[in-house]
Amino acid sequence: MDRARLEQEYARCQDRFLAEWKDLLRFPSVSVDPARAVDCRRCAEWLRSHLAALGFSAELPETPSHPLVLAEARGEPGRPTVLFYGHYDVQPADPLERWTTPPFEPALRDGRLYARGAQDNKGQLFAGLKALETLLAARALRCTVRVLLEGDEETGHIPMLAVLGRERERLRADVVLACDTGTVESGAPTITMGVRGIAHLTVELCGPQKDLHSGVHGGRAPNPALGLARLLASLHDDRGRVAVAGFYDGVEAPSADERRLLAAAGFDAARYEAQTGVPPTGGEAGYTPIERTAFRPALEVNGMHSGYGGAGSKTIIPALAVAKLSARLVPGQDPRRVLDHVKQHLRERVPAGLRLEFPEEGIGGSALRVRPESPWVPRARAVLAGFGPLPPVLWWEGASLPLISKLPALTGGEPLLVGFGTEDDNIHAPNESFALDRFRQGYLFVGQFLAGI
Amino acid sequence: MDRARLEQEYARCQDRFLAEWKDLLRFPSVSVDPARAVDCRRCAEWLRSHLAALGFSAELPETPSHPLVLAEARGEPGRPTVLFYGHYDVQPADPLERWTTPPFEPALRDGRLYARGAQDNKGQLFAGLKALETLLAARALRCTVRVLLEGDEETGHIPMLAVLGRERERLRADVVLACDTGTVESGAPTITMGVRGIAHLTVELCGPQKDLHSGVHGGRAPNPALGLARLLASLHDDRGRVAVAGFYDGVEAPSADERRLLAAAGFDAARYEAQTGVPPTGGEAGYTPIERTAFRPALEVNGMHSGYGGAGSKTIIPALAVAKLSARLVPGQDPRRVLDHVKQHLRERVPAGLRLEFPEEGIGGSALRVRPESPWVPRARAVLAGFGPLPPVLWWEGASLPLISKLPALTGGEPLLVGFGTEDDNIHAPNESFALDRFRQGYLFVGQFLAGI
Secondary structure (H helix, E strand, C coil): CCHHHHHHHHHHHHHHHHHHHHHHHCCCCECCCHHHHHHHHHHHHHHHHHHHHHCCEEECCCCCCCCCEEEEECCCCCCCEEEEEEECCECCCCCHHHCCCCCCCCEEECCEEECCCCCCCHHHHHHHHHHHHHHHHCCCCCCEEEEEEECCCCCCCCCCHHHHHHCHHHHCCCEEEECCCECCCCCCCEEEEEECEEEEEEEEEECCCCCEEHHHHCCCCCCHHHHHHHHHHCCECCCCCECCCCCCCCCCCCCHHHHHHHHHHCCCHHHHHHHHCCCCCCCCCCCCHHHHHHHCCEEEEEEEEEECCCCCCCCEECCEEEEEEEEEECCCCCHHHHHHHHHHHHHCCCCCCCEEEEEEEEEEECCEECCCCCCHHHHHHHHHHCCCCCCCEEEECCCCCHHHHHHHHHHCCEEEEECCECHHHCCCCCCCEEEHHHHHHHHHHHHHHHHCC | CCHHHHHHHHHHHHHHHHHHHHHHHCCCCECCCHHHHHHHHHHHHHHHHHHHHHCCEEECCCCCCCCCEEEEECCCCCCCEEEEEEECCECCCCCHHHCCCCCCCCEEECCEEECCCCCCCHHHHHHHHHHHHHHHHCCCCCCEEEEEEECCCCCCCCCCHHHHHHCHHHHCCCEEEECCCECCCCCCCEEEEEECEEEEEEEEEECCCCCEEHHHHCCCCCCHHHHHHHHHHCCECCCCCECCCCCCCCCCCCCHHHHHHHHHHCCCHHHHHHHHCCCCCCCCCCCCHHHHHHHCCEEEEEEEEEECCCCCCCCEECCEEEEEEEEEECCCCCHHHHHHHHHHHHHCCCCCCCEEEEEEEEEEECCEECCCCCCHHHHHHHHHHCCCCCCCEEEECCCCCHHHHHHHHHHCCEEEEECCECHHHCCCCCCCEEEHHHHHHHHHHHHHHHHCC
16 A cells, blocks of 8 residues: 555545544543553553454453553564554643643644643554554555553553563564654654663652741751752762762763764754753753763653642741652663662762651663664665655654563564654643644554555 | 639639630631631631720731731739730641641640640630730739730731831830740740741742653753752751851850850750651751750751652653742841842852742741840749749740741830740641640739739
């Protein structure tokens, strides 16, 4: 099936595609929130039955967390097997008051569909499913396609790994295709050649049994808020380098070729500031802003809470201070060892009189690199070359795809990461959206790529 | 009226006193919360009409914030004039879930009355009003008593100062009696010889226009949570001394006599830790724990909030980080100048790419010292000597009494600070309470002191 035919089919079906996509977005499948577990399950079941209706044999394997969706459509013997990956879980929607329309009531405005998950990843995965639908209906799919949709991408942990290990034979593939990435800021079609790993940690610094009056006790009782600030400030040196001993152990440097390709993809600091409201001044000195997210690890504070936060003042020494940390990792770093180094660093610096605890932690996964010689890269490039107006580029993402990073070893397949997200999509933030035109590009890419193998 | 007669009257009336005290505590007069302004006003009106019923001429002077309650009962010519001070506003009650019974539904358990404000200051002021009631009913009050109750003690600002300036003539007094302090940990009756001043400041560090994905942007976008942690960590040196240039300018050292009296009042570090859950290791090295709260200023973080704080992880670079700071000040420090020094310190250290703002600030008041030669101190001491079992002690509080600190200059009166609070009362925290026996002591002290002058 050629591009023209796919475009024709898209034009014919787009209203229905949009209606179904909205149905998928109405599930508040927030995987980190235990109260939403039932919504995650309903979402998975909706996807399973949707795949079954397209002609897949589809199941819902249980995991210790949210169920997987696993489906297969057999192709011709001798043709390659593709594992198509996506995740149906979404980030929490708070702060709710900053959404223009409610996060789980999809709303179309100016060519964009607004909802939590509109892009990440329900929009991108559903574009792929719709391409599969078209190919299957036209009997134009010759390769075998296996679909794996998970519900734990945003939790940063991968409790289903044992389950996948048991399913290893049914997951075997030649290529793992994931559409959970974006395009570079120029808008050029983008093949992602690497993603960072992730590990996260919740840090609690415990002080008085209860909040104390900061007049009676100020300058006498140790203050967990101040103590936590000092601990967090110790994580980086004055040049933005992570100051945790052992943090950079094993970090692999990119090849000269990789650095050259990355630089060619382009980065405009003024445009970055216009888009985000900040200049790209975070992180380590000595690297360009795109090198820092592509090839260097980072240790960030995702949240920090202690004491009073309302109007006016409340003069207390808080009983407790909590921080949420996450590390982004590059090839050569082991997430478990990195977390251990961070914990050790913090333990060695606990302010007198306070108690340090780590109530939560998670190993999301190691970093992933696509082999420069992967045969799937030129095939994807050839498809994307037709998208224009800019030629396709290779790129390294700062974000993480925890399970995808494990899939090559598990399935035997080479990873291939092609996605159509943009910074405007506001993923992980209020007012997430995905442009209908980008949804269409995802459909066309998956359709052409699979039709050609 | 002697002590025995006061005890007799208390025993006769205590059930009614308790019922009325509960009525007073049911007003959620949280002065920092604009939504509670109407409750503050209702509370003030209740007090005004209560005082009128006792025989006072009582008014409700308006201020730019919550109304004052101002009342007078004329005594015999030639007798001194006493200004009795209290505040009817209370601290916010959150976190609500940590209260055993609701904060504005007073509950009696094991000889203690539990409610927000049970001690601070509704309980202590109401004990005084009940003593005044007894003396007036028995025609045993010979001095003139003026009552001044404010509704802005907990806001840390004193918008009614201009109003009080206009009322200066009606506030003129020989002694300003305030029962808003506590006793030392041994439980010995305590005359407070000084309190610290206070100033507070809200610090906002603004970053991206919206929360950013910490994978895509981690190590590239400047992080306001990390930036705020670094700013707060810079406020103190490694020995706990405030590192803000100019902070200690003008700080007056206590006299050798004051240090001796303070040491005599006693402090038990093990008991402190048992009561609060922390050892007294906060604040500056080089001073004893009680010297640090009595004679040294402090700069504390009362709250710190940024980004995600829920279950699991949410991998963002937060758009904003906010901290609530307050400084406790000693004689010689000007609150305005101290705040300016702190702001300057922070401005000089703003991390690259972030924007610093000070959306709120407040000058609560300067520190107060009672003159060692004040004639009212031996009179109070004589009354308290009868309370036993321990002899009365002199003490310097770490907390602040913003308006009281202004009253000597405003009224011409010498301050006299005698209160009966204890650490167990949990003021400014969940489950605030006041022991009925301490309420009774407050009644007896005010009654005996006023009957004797």
